[in-house]
Amino acid sequence: MVKALNTPRNGATFQASEASLRRLLGYHLKRGFNVVQADLTRTLKPFDLRMLTYTALAFIVDNPGLSQSQLADAMDIERPNLVIIVDELEQRELITRERVPTDRRAYALHATIQGHALFKRAAEAVTHHEERLFSAIDPETRALMIAALERIQKHGADS
Amino acid sequence: MVKALNTPRNGATFQASEASLRRLLGYHLKRGFNVVQADLTRTLKPFDLRMLTYTALAFIVDNPGLSQSQLADAMDIERPNLVIIVDELEQRELITRERVPTDRRAYALHATIQGHALFKRAAEAVTHHEERLFSAIDPETRALMIAALERIQKHGADS
């Protein structure tokens, strides 16, 4: 909907002033992420997955046996918010929750055959979603952005 | 909370596999934006502003007299979601809503003296917030990222 910025009532162009919005990286991060998030939601819809259920499934597939605490830390979300995500994946029989013998407080998470199969199909769709959305950004720039975003995370985690 | 990635139970390192998460720009965009959003929330708290009320106020300060439709388009949010934002700013007497004589359906939005004053103080805090959070990213990289994010928006708006 950026086009409205170019068609205000008075014929001029709307501004995000130099003193405020347009020069803010955070502002563009938000808007860029919103576009990505909207497209990702559409991409995952056919698989009945959301951003968080997809992310959780990906981590469980890649790290069989990890606990919910470890998964929450890896996903950078709070433990309470992970519970319903794991509930949903378990009810759909995409993952299993098994008590850890050596620590009966914890659950070991594993993807089922169906979980692996669904993830494989969804991951392909996500790959196409990324290629489609970021086709205008050359690989070097993408890598540079990923490195910068990782630094922002580490820097933000310090404070 | 990335540190947990380095301290799993089995002594190995948790993975966001090459086939799935770690190589996805969208994944890093989300995590990076979450850090920014959390810090921005803290930054705006003393001014009783949220991300969206701050953004709306910025646009109104920079574009006096614009309508709610135009503001919603500029902010890239749906009209219904803007209503409570404008309500809040008006109730706090930071902006005014005046009927447009030539189109009695629309409201012209203007920032009050208090609105300008609060925005000026908040904008300074936001500037410091950005400098603090992005100090590890050199200006050239920031500019490159902003340009790339703008392209993603335009590209996403097409599809």
Add this chain to the structure above:
DNA sequence: TATTGTTATACTCTATAACTATA
């Protein structure tokens, strides 16, 4: 017919306090 602003509603993501059972 189309647009502006509005109400109602629902979904997603995020955050905190407090509880239980285990360690």
Add this chain to the structure above:
DNA sequence: TATAGTTATAGAGTATAACAATA
């Protein structure tokens, strides 16, 4: 005591349908 998982709850952002007033 500390940790793993849970429940309850609240806040914030996003999205759609439907309506009254006006164009």
